[in-house]
Amino acid sequence: MNVKSKPTNKAIKSDYISKFKTQWKDIDILHSGKATDELGLAAEHFKNSPTTVTHFLTNCFNNIFNNHHIPDIFKSGIVTPVLKKGKNPMLMDNYRGIAVTPVISKLFECTILPRLTVNFNQSPLQFGFTKGLSMLMASFIITEARTEVKLVTMEPLFLITVDSQKAFDVVDHIILLDALYDHTQNHPLWSIVKNLYSGLVSRVKWKGTISDSFNIHQGVRQGGILSPFLYKVYVNNLLEDLKSHNLGLKIGTNYVGCPTCADDIAFLSSSHQELQCMLSVATHHARQSRVTINPTKTKAVILNKPKNINRSDLNWTLGNTPVYPSEDTTHLGLIRAELKENNLNVDARISIARRTLYSLMNTGLHGTNGLNPQTSYKIYQSYVIPQHNIQFGNVHRFGKNSRNGPKRIVARFIYRDDLQHVLEKAYRLKGTQYGIKEQFPQEIENRRRKLYPVMKEAKRGGNRVALVRDKLFINNELYISEENAFTSDPVNNMNTPVITQQHTDRRLYSQVTHQTPSRQTNGRPNKRPRAGSSPTDNSGE
Secondary structure: OOHHHHHHHHHHHHHHHHHHHHHHHHHHOOOOOOOOOOOOOOOOHOOOOHHHHHHHHHHHHHHHHHOOOOOOOHHEEEEEEEOOOOOOOOOHEEEEEEOOOHHHHHHHHHHHHHHHHOOOOOOOOOOOOOOEEEEEEHHHHHHHHHHHHHHHHOOOOEEEEEEEEOOOHHHHHHHHHHHHHOOOOOOOHHHHHHOOOEEEEEEEEEEEEEEEEEEEEOOOOOOOHHHHHHHHHHHHHHHHHHHHHOOEEEEEEEEEOOOOOOEEEEEEEEOHHHHHHHHHHHHHHHHHHOOOOOOOOOEEEEEEEOOOOHHHHHHEEEEOOEEEEOOEEEEHHHHHHHHOOHHHHHHHHHHHHHHHHHHHHHHHOOOOOOOOOOHHHHHHHHHOOOOOOOOOOEEEEEOOOOOOOOOEEEEEEEOOHHHHHHOOOOOOOOOOOOOOOOOOOOHHHHHHHHHHHHHHHHHOOOOEEEEEEEEEEEEEEEEEOOOOOOOEOOOOOOOEEEOOOEEHHHHHHHHOOOOOOOOEEOOOOOOOOOOOOOOOOOOOO
16 A cells, blocks of 8 residues: 555655646736735735745645645634625624635645546536636526527426525535545545645634634635635535436526526426426435525526416425515526516616715715716716626637737627627727727628728718718718619519618618518518618618
């Protein structure tokens, strides 16, 4: 056994040394401006002295890998109670404990985290704490599921949001280590994590006073580097069991039954009996994992209700507690409701903006004898006005870094309105090295090239010019070239104008009318013109 263990430790050591020097450049992932640890150290101490501490940390971490002994300072932390948003400060349960661990311990966790995640098969429906994913994707799945059942399958859709009490604080260490052992093949690293969570101690900081230390026997530290990954391992079996038993909704052949963001789980199904099975599986896993599901915060909503379904006949059971359909529920910050969901979300955002504005009045935002009006307007734009969330399909970066300017980025917008919103704000980039250019299909680009000389000549003459896709407007009049002025009508054998000349501008170009020559086929009625995303999409082309 000793002969086999030595090469393993050497392999870990050599692998660590080769990767640590390259990963040391990523020390900037530690956030600056944070509170110092109990040693009085902050991330800035390590960022500003890499050459001094690199050799020391390399030897220290390699000794830990070889001996599997964790220093006691790595297991210590200071917990600061932070009040949850909008909660009563007089109740103890409304506080969330945020642990401040030593910076050197965070660097050590950053070192072992990539090795722990190598063989971890994370559920594709887990969107929390995952690089390249966000909780908006989990929300988007629910929106897509609702669209699917309304427009395609015409089936009912039920949603249940499950809330776990103190999810991060009640993680059982033995169950966690057992799940981690099954998901990772690097057993030496597993023993390091086991030693790291053996003998944890914490102290509470409250109003400048620090309490005596006490032992921690359960939970993962909120604020720790390994904590999000360890919690995903803890709940991954539930998501995999639901998928393996085909419990939940599918869009086509894709399983989307349980979109999850960390501990926020939503169940989607077109059958209320199937949804009951999903709740039973969740209850079984909660008992095994020693997690308590809050029945009062677990809500059910009918996102699509056919006429043959009676609301009063629907109910589910969570343990011994019945769950009845409610009018709405909140999942990942969005209100999910059976009726008028968009109106409810808009009203909620307006209410938040109003409360935010009132809370900033004491800072001098009232505008009379307070802050400078320009400063007040900037604060109003940054903190009060809701930000426009834009969804992209694909985003690619081309070329190399150069002194002439940044790399080119090509993005495909999912919604035409988002593209129009970006183009309308492009004027703000004037005078910078950045710019936005709309990319069109090749046939439209060819027609635009023919209009460029005419547009330049019109600008020289002092005219007002606007080029909308492949249509040129000069002084609000649609320009028609001689070759496109008339087209041959195959039925009447006569020349008919395709587009009538209209007085319009860029904001009203949706009023441009299009006339398509009538086209008859053998016994086939006239085809209806296809509606495009903008009036410049000529259905006759």
